[in-house]
Amino acid sequence: MASNQRISSTEQLEALGQAVITTDPAGVVLFWNPAAEELYGWTAQEAIGRNIAELSVPEVGQDVAAEIMAALRDGVPWSGGFPVRRKDGTLFPALVTDSGIYRDGNLVGIIGVSINLGTALRPLLERSTDAALVLRSDAVITYASPAVELLFGWEQDALMGTSIVPLLHEEDRAALAALLEDVVAHPGVHTPVEVRVQAWHDWRWAEAAFTNLLDDPTVRGVVCNLRPSPARVAQEVAELRARQLETALQSRLVIELAKGYLVGRDGVTPDEAFASLRSYARSHHLTVHDVCRSVVGGEPLIAPPTG
Known part of the structure; x- marks a missing residue:
């Protein structure tokens, strides 16, 4: 059944799920709906009569605020994203659409609708x-x-x-x-x-x-x-694997050279030579590779067996 009761414009704006804020040309707040209270943290009682810049525009957003005002004075609505500030001082990205209210060609007010851009984009991004x-x-x-x-x-x-x-x-x-x-x-x-x-x-x-x-x-x-970059990541992985393989081969080569040195010097088997290298490394808290490299370099770390 249709109602004859007229719904006021204020009731309509207060029912919107998006923040609606109206200011005078100087930026003093005239209207602040419940969604604006929720989004920015200021109650309507706290916000009305104060300048919008001190309520919600951080230092990093000052240039955008000036750009918005310049557009509105030229009769051009402005829409875009920029960082705004909550009452608790935290910042969030807002998507704002501002339009001028004109009377006889003169700007007499500004109405803005804003949402949290992060909330709007989350499902998308x-x-x-x-x-x-x-x-x-x-x-x-x-x-x-x-x-x-x-x-x-x-x-x-x-x-x-x-x-x-x-x-x-x-x-x-x-x-x-x-x-x-x-x-x-x-x-x-x-x-x-x-x-x-x-x-x-x-x-x-x-x-x-x-x-x-x-x-x-x-x-x-x-x-x-x-x-x-997938291509660069693949290239870096391939280069890393190549370096690891080269290091492993170099390490193996040094070990084989050290074993060969002990086999020739002491007349032991390759397995006995490696056992001597490993035993020396453990007793001196060194790696087998470091011991082998020193032996190949001419340092007589492992004395010949006495008989």
């Missing part, structure tokens, strides 16, 4: 074993998945609001900048590239795959999937 970053068109990171720490040693929260550029090797930055320009200009998936990234206090080769989702209302950014 965090099932992957790759490290995932969401970038603005200017290469600033607005979201980083937990895998960034596991694969590259990066602190997830510390990446938000920073540029991806310092994470790249100096020699790779120009090429990647050109690639990002192309990615931003063309929506969709782009061919993966290899790039050196700073990881665990060293430079590691990684495979970077970019997907332009700037027009996607959930993402509003470029998704960068990063993983250790």
